[in-house]
Amino acid sequence: MYRNTDIINEGSQSPSFGEAGDLVINVGPQHPATHGVLHLVITLNGETIKKVEPHLGYIHRSIEKMCESLTYRQFIYVTSRMDYLSSHINNHACALCVEKGMQIEVPERAQVIRVLMDELTRIASHELWWGAMAMDIGAFTPFFHAFRERETINEIMEDTCGARLTMNYMVPGGVMADIHPEFQKKVKGFITLFKSKVDEYAELLTGNIIFKNRMKDVGVLSKEDAISFGCTGPVARGSGVSCDIRKWYPYEIYDKLDFEEIIETAGDSLARYMVRLREMKQSVRIIEQLIDNIPEGDFQAKTKAVLKLPKGEFYSRVETARGEFGVYIVSEGATTPYRIKFRSPGFSNLSALDHMARGSKLGDLVAMMGTLDLVIPDIDR
Amino acid sequence: MWSLNKISDNIHHWLNQQFSPTWALIFEMVIAGICVISLFAMLGLILVLMERKVSAWMQIRLGPNRVGPKGIFQSLADTVKLLVKEGMTPDGADKLLFNLAPFIAMIVAMLLMAPIAFAKDFQLWDLNIGVLYVSAVSSIMVISILMAGWASNNKYSLMGAMRSGAQIVSYELSAGLSILTIVVLTGSLKISDIINAQADGWWIFKGHIPVIIAFVIFIIAVTAETNRAPFDLAEAESELTAGFHTEYSGMKFALFFLAEYVNVFIVCAIGATLFLGGWMPLHIGHWQAFNHVMDYVPSSIWFFGKTFFLIFLIMWFRWTFPRLRIDQLLNLEWKYLLPISMFNILLATAVAILGWHF
Numbered sequence: 112m113y114r115n116t117d118i119i120n121e122g123s124q125s126p127s128f129g130e131a132g133d134l135v136i137n138v139g140p141q142h143p144a145t146h147g148v149l150h151l152v153i154t155l156n157g158e159t160i161k162k163v164e165p166h167l168g169y170i171h172r173s174i175e176k177m178c179e180s181l182t183y184r185q186f187i188y189v190t191s192r193m194d195y196l197s198s199h200i201n202n203h204a205c206a207l208c209v210e211k212g213m214q215i216e217v218p219e220r221a222q223v224i225r226v227l228m229d230e231l232t233r234i235a236s237h238e239l240w241w242g243a244m245a246m247d248i249g250a251f252t253p254f255f256h257a258f259r260e261r262e263t264i265n266e267i268m269e270d271t272c273g274a275r276l277t278m279n280y281m282v283p284g285g286v287m288a289d290i291h292p293e294f295q296k297k298v299k300g301f302i303t304l305f306k307s308k309v310d311e312y313a314e315l316l317t318g319n320i321i322f323k324n325r326m327k328d329v330g331v332l333s334k335e336d337a338i339s340f341g342c343t344g345p346v347a348r349g350s351g352v353s354c355d356i357r358k359w360y361p362y363e364i365y366d367k368l369d370f371e372e373i374i375e376t377a378g379d380s381l382a383r384y385m386v387r388l389r390e391m392k393q394s395v396r397i398i399e400q401l402i403d404n405i406p407e408g409d410f411q412a413k414t415k416a417v418l419k420l421p422k423g424e425f426y427s428r429v430e431t432a433r434g435e436f437g438v439y440i441v442s443e444g445a446t447t448p449y450r451i452k453f454r455s456p457g458f459s460n461l462s463a464l465d466h467m468a469r470g471s472k473l474g475d476l477v478a479m480m481g482t483l484d485l486v487i488p489d490i491d492r
Numbered sequence: 493m494w495s496l497n498k499i500s501d502n503i504h505h506w507l508n509q510q511f512s513p514t515w516a517l518i519f520e521m522v523i524a525g526i527c528v529i530s531l532f533a534m535l536g537l538i539l540v541l542m543e544r545k546v547s548a549w550m551q552i553r554l555g556p557n558r559v560g561p562k563g564i565f566q567s568l569a570d571t572v573k574l575l576v577k578e579g580m581t582p583d584g585a586d587k588l589l590f591n592l593a594p595f596i597a598m599i600v601a602m603l604l605m606a607p608i609a610f611a612k613d614f615q616l617w618d619l620n621i622g623v624l625y626v627s628a629v630s631s632i633m634v635i636s637i638l639m640a641g642w643a644s645n646n647k648y649s650l651m652g653a654m655r656s657g658a659q660i661v662s663y664e665l666s667a668g669l670s671i672l673t674i675v676v677l678t679g680s681l682k683i684s685d686i687i688n689a690q691a692d693g694w695w696i697f698k699g700h701i702p703v704i705i706a707f708v709i710f711i712i713a714v715t716a717e718t719n720r721a722p723f724d725l726a727e728a729e730s731e732l733t734a735g736f737h738t739e740y741s742g743m744k745f746a747l748f749f750l751a752e753y754v755n756v757f758i759v760c761a762i763g764a765t766l767f768l769g770g771w772m773p774l775h776i777g778h779w780q781a782f783n784h785v786m787d788y789v790p791s792s793i794w795f796f797g798k799t800f801f802l803i804f805l806i807m808w809f810r811w812t813f814p815r816l817r818i819d820q821l822l823n824l825e826w827k828y829l830l831p832i833s834m835f836n837i838l839l840a841t842a843v844a845i846l847g848w849h850f
Binding site for chain 1: 547550551552553647648651655721722724725728729730731733811812813814815816817818819820
């Protein structure tokens with residue numbers, strides 16, 4: 112614990128405590144704006160931020176190490192607990208990597224179901240982000256409106272894979288079970304609902320003058336900086352970097368689908384916000400193309416009971432709701448991976464926070480953290 | 493017609509018959525004090541419940557619905573919970589200031605009850621500088637917030653208090669100037685004079701554009717002055733956890749909470765008195781029959797109806813708007829509201845001198 116008996120820090124030489132007259136405050140590990148156990152040590156000069164120092168590790172569960180003792184079928188389930196808002200997509204990446212190693216051909220039906228699930232997850236994740244970000248900047252009502260629509264997706268997920276948060280559905284070779292008989296009807300119902308509500312979002316928040324002032328020119332990240340910090344996903348696309356894995360390195364059936372990669376060039380919080388809002392509409396577009404065209408066939412390829420990846424290194428990547436998620440497996444030919452490494456989007460996106468926040472006000476920090484869409488277990492793993 | 497002033501007159505006569513005038517006065521003061529304290533507590537309970545129900549309605553929820561029918565005893569249960577909680581004083585805090593601050597907030601809110609006319613001829617203290625008294629006393633509120641923030645020995649509290657200080661001092665100017673608009677038109681600071689001047693029409697209707705501008709500015713300024721969203725920077729949950737009352741718990745926190753809600757009530761009551769005619773019924777020109785029907789509604793209903801309408805407006809702001817940033821907040825006041833108010837008061841003066849109002 113930091114005991115703050117001397118409120119103004121007088122001339123400490125420690126690099127993390129700044130100069131005389133600076134106010135050092137600990138945002139987190141328990142703080143309403145961090146949405147988890149992120150710990151930011153912020154050096155302030157009045158209301159102006161001089162430095163932001165993220166301290167990580169509060170929710171480190173050593174998932175990578177844990178995966179080394181689990182078989183190729185088992186380790187996928189652990190990855191749902193990393194970025195819990197896009198657990199399907201995490202599982203997808205792991206399944207893809209194992210399939211690459213084993214050279215399993217995934218049936219077309221499974222591919223379509225996987226893409227549908229990915230896009231539903233993406234919408235659900237962005238809905239939650241929209242509500243949580245609005246809450247960060249002081250508007251409480253959007254949270255409940257976003258959750259109303261998200262609930263419909265959760266019900267679809269519950270029907271199909273039995274869980275509402277840490278879903279496990281993707282397995283090497285396809286999906287675990289066939290879709291629920293009501294699946295198509297419910298997804299169509301959701302799309303109708305969502306299309307009528309997405310304009311309401313704009314009315315409630317996007318068009319608000321206070322909101323625009325809070326977002327515009329806040330936390331500007333230039334294109335060069337976005338690349339050098341390794342930002343991916345909506346954060347990089349808000350800065351004008353074209354980096355959608357679904358477009359650049361298509362997996363499954365993404366190359367046959369008609370959708371746009373959303374890019375905004377301003378690089379500020381408003382641009383990142385708009386990218387995500389428009390991405391939700393693109394996800395709906397993808398779902399609309401697929402929902403009536405789910406091909407007949409197997410939902411899972413026939414695989415061996417015990418999976419053994421050949422000796423070598425395998426990498427696969429997917430586009431999660433937060434950016435590029437990579438799985439790197441080093442195999443020694445055993446039933447468990449020799450070494451596994453996850454490239455999580457949240458970690459790289461967080462690293463840009465200090466650069467973005469310097470010189471802005473304390474109130475801007477929450478807006479930036481909101482639009483970075485940080486999921487703490489994804490950062491710490 | 494049943495009215496509050498008849499009850500008070502009856503009590504006054506009865507006390508004067510039974511006791512000497514001195515003792516009667518003392519008893520009357522005690523009764524008035526008890527009434528104010530119970531009104532204070534009642535308002536706290538009602539407004540907290542109202543806020544929760546209004547927010548639930550806006551957020552597609554049900555709100556409290558477990559304690560009592562439709563959850564009407566929820567705030568009572570919360571009060572009991574807060575009463576029995578331990579009121580902690582943090583280590584290293586300035587104990588005197590820390591424990592004094594919530595009481596100052598409460599005292600300020602109570603003092604402000606004095607000049608408010610709750611119904612026809614039903615007012616605790618109709619002093620001749622009524623409106624000035626309200627602006628002067630409400631400024632003391634900032635002292636309690638600064639004290640709480642400084643004494644807590646917490647950086648979040650300190651920042652919240654500093655924000656609040658800057659905010660309240662700035663927005664008082666606009667609030668004061670918009671109050672002055674009505675004073676210019678009425679020619680009196682006395683609350684009863686201001687209400688009586690609106691017998692043939694509320695100022696918002698007969699005061700032309702300057703009064704409408706003043707009303708809008710007044711609502712914005714008092715929302716900021718009572719630290720309500722979208723100007724709740726002093727508390728700013730996502731930035732400063734709970735701002736100046738981060739370290740308060742139990743009844744000490746409850747006093748701040750109560751003072752906030754009573755302050756909302758008071759500023760809305762002042763707004764209703766100045767712009768919407770206080771307890772005056774709605775009268776339209778020469779519609780004699782309509783005016784008579786309106787007169788049958790008790791004056792207290794008119795007063796509380798208008799006040800709660802304004803309170804609802806302020807709650808509506810809170811649950812729909814995002815929060816401003818501190819520099820934007822001060823820009824809004826010093827670059828927009830204050831120049832507009834200054835120009836507006838000139839306009840109002842011209843209207844008053846030339847007799848352009850109805």
